[in-house]
Amino acid sequence: MVPVYEEVLAFIDGSSDRRFEDLALAVFRHQVEGCAPYRAYCESLGLDPASVVSWQVIPPVPIQAFKEAILSCGPAERVFLSTGTTQGVEKRSRHAMPDLRLYRASAMASMRAFFLPDVERMGLVSLIAPSALRPESSLAQMVAWAAEVFSDGAMIEAAPAGEPDFDSFVDCLRRSEKGGAPLAILTTTAALIRFIDHARKHSLVFRLPHGSRLMDTGGGKGAPRPMSRKGLLHAVWSTLAIPGYFVANEYGMAELSSQYWDSVIRDRHDGVHRPRALLAKPWLRTLVLDPITLEPIGSGSAGLLCHFDLANAGSAMAVLSEDIGIDVGYGLRVTGRAPRAEARGCSLSAAEARVG
Template sequence: MEHNAIFNIQTEEDFLTQALRIFKFQYDNNQVYQSFCSYLNTDPNTVHTLEQIPFLPIEFFKSKDVLSTKDTPQITFTSSGTTGSETSKHFVTDLGLYEQSYLKAFRHFYGDIKDYCVLALLPSYLERTGSSLIYMADDLIKKSNHPESGFFLNEYEQLHQLLLKLQKTNTKILIIGVSFALLEFTEKYNMSLPNAIVMETGGMKGRRKEIVRQELHELLSKGFGVQKIHSEYGMTELLSQAYSKGNGVFDCPAWMKIMVRDTEDPLTYLNTGKSGGINVIDLANINSCSFIATQDLGKINQDDTFEIIGRFDNSDIRGCNLMVL
């Protein structure tokens, strides 16, 4: 199936055209998704709008092989989960498509990755295998071509000295880190980094008490000496990410879209500004499933940005979830 068309989307009409094309492809080729659609009595020939497309509950990735191709997976991304909980598995048959997605999205929101020194403070992810975030961060580090770019496990003093050095040379810095590690760093060091983008990927992962996003960002802003804390919204089951440049307000790349469903009636969609369950359309996820009903709660703003406001009470704690507001 032709993939590049999704990265040329310019209008809402373009998005709908590609979404319907991919829906029909996945209905025909993804046995798990087709069975789910059939359970809802969905006739693909009568689907003409985004609202008519069924969204596969994200829990299916824990128990089923969600694939729309017979190609052999090049890699299997897994969720972190908690002790004793079942993890999601995302079988990726085209790593090039994943790389295109995150590189094009990063360029759209932040410019050329070669302009940055990329520092990844992701200890909990480095301590396990199968993380899609580690794959992306590793590739960004390599493509930055900066000699100081790299991963940090718990070498906080080494990171501190490097940041001081980079700040003196006015180097543009991207610090991408899991929330508890960023907090631990700011409790040891107080910095002023006007040339830095600090991007939290969410999750205390059982390492610290959960705090609301506003408090987290205030602490991190003060500790790193930056005005805003950026955030990344992604998950194991997706091949695309949305980004926030502050205040927890996220933008999607052109091939990704958020819809908000009624928590009491998952087939009903809510108007702008009303809170409900987050459905994600990720057109880059062609070879898996592009239409996923997550366990996140959120709302869409008037300008099509969105906010995450928590999670369903009965859902597992996930590695990539954001702070509960």
Template sequence: MISTNRIFNIASDAEFNSLALDVFKFQFENNPIYRSFCDLLYKHPADVKSIQDIPFLPIQFFKSHHVVSSANPIKKTFTSSGTTGTLTSKHHITDLTIYRESYLTGFKNFYGNIEDYAILALLPSYLERDGSSLVYMVDDLITRSAHKESGFYLNNLDDLKSKIHQLEEKSQKTILIGVSFALLDLVEQFQFNLKHTIIMETGGMKGRRKEIIRQELHNILQSGFKMNEIHSEYGMTELLSQAYSKGKGIFECPRWMKIITRDTEDALSIQLPNKTGGINVIDLANINSCSFIATQDLGKVYKDGSFEIIGRFDNSDIRGCNLMAL
């Protein structure tokens, strides 16, 4: 078994690559679905010498199969949102402490101590269903923030506006994390001039509004909140880690997560940086399910490891954790 201490204390690219190969071997041996997928590709541990050789499981498998690499009992199942009649992804979690360590360590690396912030959450589409991994994470962040002003908001935008103004008057560092359509609703009804608040968007329109490109979304939010940059979170039901953008739609990963792109015409061909392709995610925190996932997002990875999301494959469905406005 691979220790979480090794996962969350990666200090170099060499350590990441070495651990990724060990995780591949572990999941090849312990995940029947992933093993079958690798068998179909004739990709076995003896054939895999670098992370470029590792097969990436198509994300659709989380809709149709039980993707688990552990014999331990399921403690929680996170589900994606979906329109009526569509299959939803199911991420079966055997160890919630790994998820908590991933998002808490990731948040601290990007933003510092959670106790320094008031956390406001405007996530109506997520709160209106069960099984959201985002709600689980944000609820824990709210609890750990230890600020009585922290909390969730559904449709009570007047109360949220008043709370934001109160926190601004106290110069309290605040993060408002919200789904895109609800943030647009907020700035259409009220005007702000924020100096102590971070606005973090975390998803598309969920069928509530017409999809727009991220730059247009950020321009509207920057104007409505009177701020220079809008932050973003990139995560999904099938992952246990998040990447963050502090502006301009450029994301960075925590040390145990990596994005690479694949050729849009050849799903098995890994691309060099600076070329648009399909997004493949390595999430080593996913030790008990699958750490190597081929998503339906399109994006570009830069030489420093940062990346941006450009769109989605035309034949992909609009999923609940899609973080790129189309």
């Protein structure tokens, strides 16, 4: 049992009165001691860990680090892999977790707060490949836990073989429609777009009971076509009769143990009226950095998102993402990905290559 993990777990379940900064610094020192590659990184910066007295200056590891080194403070209980990005063939990140309880506690608490704040349990259906089939997927694991914690019966696996099975999904939707029990749909954005296209093609329309909701995640990865957020919300309403305020995008990364969630469901529950943004629980904080200088930039300007996730206590707490976003004061908006070089002329560069 690692004391700092217990402290983070206590912070997550609300039984600790420690401040984020105290814990972040404790986690940082634990990682310098326990993770050899991270220690080597800090040494390369000439950094004395004792000199770090603020969470904002803890050196973040870039996403590249998860592709090139094992960042774990102990033997891994599980290793999750990223799915890659829309920007080409790359190595996949490997997130080795020495204590899976941190991920579970963080993910379930966030899901409770931002997706299911108003119900204890409800019917769940998943268009995401099951964890048994994709043990390397952190998303699949999160969905498996959600089935245990939030489903009022057995969760319907509508992608039992990995790919969405729209026939069984449609059956599930029809049952909810007829029975009047609201349904929570868990899906990747790509699978959702595919289902919307499928429904249009076959003239399928559903009127799901009020309280039904939908979580989508993963951005445009693997989607058959691009779709704006506005267009997606409209399509979900016209196809499933789930209003936009019950459609929550989850922003997660294989390299993190905590997630950001759309504010809409939580805000509606709390009676708060404000534009949609991504929110996180207090153990996940984010700085917006200038993409070139990596200096923090002011609220309202777009920059590279640098996450500080206490639930990553066993791996790397400070993670510099490749996502561009804006701090809107009460949350984040993700606006895109960090740019890559454009192709110029005939010289083959890594950005253009599909070899090796």
